[in-house]
Amino acid sequence: MADTMTTQERFKxxxxxxxxxxxPIADAPWPTTHARWREQGLPEGADYxxxxxxxxxxxxxxxxxxxxxxxxxxxxxxxxxxxTPWGVTMKNWKHIGSTxxxxxxxxxxxxxxxxxxxxxxPTRDRIDWERLEREYSxxxxxxxxxxxxxxxxxxxxxxxxxxxxxxLMAFVEHPEWLREMYExxxxxxxxxxxxxxxxxxxxxxxxxPDDMGYKGSAFFSVETYRELIKPVHKRAxxxxxxxxxxxHLHSCGGIMKLIPELVDIGLDAxxxxxxxxxxxxxxxxxxxxxxxxxxxxxxxxxxxxxxxxKDEMRRLMPEMMKDxxxxxxxxxxxxxxxxxxxxxxxxxxAKDLGSY
Numbered sequence: 001m002a003d004t005m006t007t008q009e010r011f012k013x014x015x016x017x018x019x020x021x022x023x024p025i026a027d028a029p030w031p032t033t034h035a036r037w038r039e040q041g042l043p044e045g046a047d048y049x050x051x052x053x054x055x056x057x058x059x060x061x062x063x064x065x066x067x068x069x070x071x072x073x074x075x076x077x078x079x080x081x082x083x084t085p086w087g088v089t090m091k092n093w094k095h096i097g098s099t100x101x102x103x104x105x106x107x108x109x110x111x112x113x114x115x116x117x118x119x120x121x122p123t124r125d126r127i128d129w130e131r132l133e134r135e136y137s138x139x140x141x142x143x144x145x146x147x148x149x150x151x152x153x154x155x156x157x158x159x160x161x162x163x164x165x166x167x168l169m170a171f172v173e174h175p176e177w178l179r180e181m182y183e184x185x186x187x188x189x190x191x192x193x194x195x196x197x198x199x200x201x202x203x204x205x206x207x208x209p210d211d212m213g214y215k216g217s218a219f220f221s222v223e224t225y226r227e228l229i230k231p232v233h234k235r236a237x238x239x240x241x242x243x244x245x246x247x248h249l250h251s252c253g254g255i256m257k258l259i260p261e262l263v264d265i266g267l268d269a270x271x272x273x274x275x276x277x278x279x280x281x282x283x284x285x286x287x288x289x290x291x292x293x294x295x296x297x298x299x300x301x302x303x304x305x306x307x308x309x310k311d312e313m314r315r316l317m318p319e320m321m322k323d324x325x326x327x328x329x330x331x332x333x334x335x336x337x338x339x340x341x342x343x344x345x346x347x348x349x350a351k352d353l354g355s356y
Contacts, residue, residue, distance in 0.1 A: 003351075006143025007055040008204065014293050015246050015268060017324045023317070023354035024055040024145075025347060026295070027329040030097040032336040040340040052340075052347055058139040060203070061149035062196075063126040064188035066119035068106060086160050087116065097336050105163050110177040116161075117184055122191035129199075136201055148193060148203040148245065150236055152185035153210035154219070154229050155251075171224055179228055186232040190239050197243050205248050205269075206240040213253020216278045222257055234265040241266065248295070252332065254278035263291045272296035274331045281331075285320055294320060295327040303330065304337045310349055317353045328354055 004021040005013075013020035029037065029048065038044060042051055049056045065085035073081040073089065081091045087106025107116045139146055157178070158167025170178050193206070210233075212218050218225070233249070240247045246268040251258075254277040262270065273279040273296050281297030288294075297316060302309040320326040328350045334343065 007057065008143045008145050010055065011057075011145040011204065011327075014324050014327060017290065017293075019324050019356040022351055022356060023321050024327045025053075025329070025350050025354070026055050026057060026327055027334055029334040029338075030336055032095065032097040033334050033338060036336050037340045037343075042340060052343055053351075054347060056142075056144055058135070058144040058146045059149055060128075060132065060147070061151065062128070062189075062192045064120065064122075064151055064185060064192065066107075066116040068116075068119070084160070088160060102159070102163060105161070105166070107162050108166060110174055113177060113181065117180070120184055120188055122188050122195075124195060126192055127195060132196070132199075132201060145205065146203045147205045147207050147248070148196070150186075150189040150193070150206055150208035152189055152208060152236070153182060153232060155209060155211040156185065157181050159211075168219065171220060171228070175228060182229065182232045183235075186235050189236065193239070193243075203243075203245050206236065206245045207248035207250065207269075208236065209250040211250075211252040212258060213251065213255040213274075213277060215276070216254045218253065218255050218258055222261065225258055225261055230261055230265060233262070233267070237266050237268075246293075248293075252277065256280070256284075259284065259288055259292075263288055267292065269293035269295055269327075271327075272329060272331045272333075275299040276301055276331070279331070281316055282319055285322075285326075289323070289325055293325045293327065296329040296331045298328070298330045300330040300332045300335065303335055303342075306342050306345065309346065313346070313349055313353060317350070321354055321356075326354075 007024065010020045010024045014024060034048065037048060042048055047056065063085065066087060067085050068087040069083065070085055071083050073083065078095065079091055079093045081089065081103065083089050088102060089104040091101040091103060107113050158164045237247045248269040248271065249262065249267055250271045252272065252274050256279060270292050273281045273284060273294060275281070275297065276299060281294065285294060297320065298309065298312055302312055
């Protein structure tokens with residue numbers, strides 16, 4: 001079936017839990033996957049989404065960091081070690097798809113947090129106004145789904161700011177410190193987003209990443225979520241709804257026990273439903289499909305076996321897409337073992353299976 005809707009119209013149908021011409025297709029490759037695709041025929045500078053016939057979203061964010069000085073510490077053919085605006089020294093591999101190695105942190109306790117907090121003031125220069133002025137009208141004219149990206153919460157704090165072990169220990173030793181960090185982060189986002197809305201720019205969705213789980217479980221109890229994290233999630237959701245936007249949370253890991261809490265505060269969409277971590281997309285659809293748009297859920301461990309991945313699509317998609325409310329994607333992202341031709345076949349099948 002040929003596409004008859006714009007991406008914006010297609011996403012809007014899903015969020016209204018109505019059928020569209022087809023389900024939206026929105027997934028992202030690893031940087032190493034993207035580099036491999038260029039070798040296989042993706043033109044230099046081309047948007048892989050347009051090239052492959054996926055749905056194109058417009059994504060815009062801003063800087064809420066403490067703006068610590070950045071510098072390159074070491075740069076080799078294989079990796080780069082550098083400091084970030086969050087005061088973290090990290091190592092990134094150039095030719096291997098992986099998460100960064102975190103070497104050092106500036107903020108390590110409530111005392112060092114005071115300096116970071118003083119640096120986190122919502123000033124207009126944290127927003128790329130020139131890009132908004134240059135590109136926004138095109139986003140509207142082209143019918144793109146417009147996403148405003150927030151950056152706050154448990155995952156951002158422990159991985160990008162203070163370190164995982166320290167962040168987990170603080171749940172017991174310094175919960176008020178964590179609460180203050182989470183609240184400061186979300187209020188930075190809200191203040192900067194309000195400047196954008198006040199300037200007349202509208203966005204369809206506010207989304208943010210907050211990986212709260214690992215294999216089989218969340219990093220913390222439901223009670224801890226309710227006490228420390230749920231209030232800031234609710235703050236972002238309430239702000240989005242007050243400004244006519246829906247909300248989309250990316251949270252990896254086994255977070256089944258947190259889904260009722262997310263529904264309770266009005267979250268609109270959940271991604272990626274990580275199967276290998278214990279998430280069950282069909283069970284989530286059955287219990288929460290009337291409340292949540294579900295994005296993802298196709299086991300990315302099957303990417304290496306194209307036939308197996310297609311079989312999983314055939315098993316899941318007919319149920320997931322019922323009554324709208326589904327966006328096609330893997331349950332994480334596209335690894336480097338997926339060729340450009342493989343991706344073409346997957347998208348063709350997603351459009352075939354996902355047509356209403």
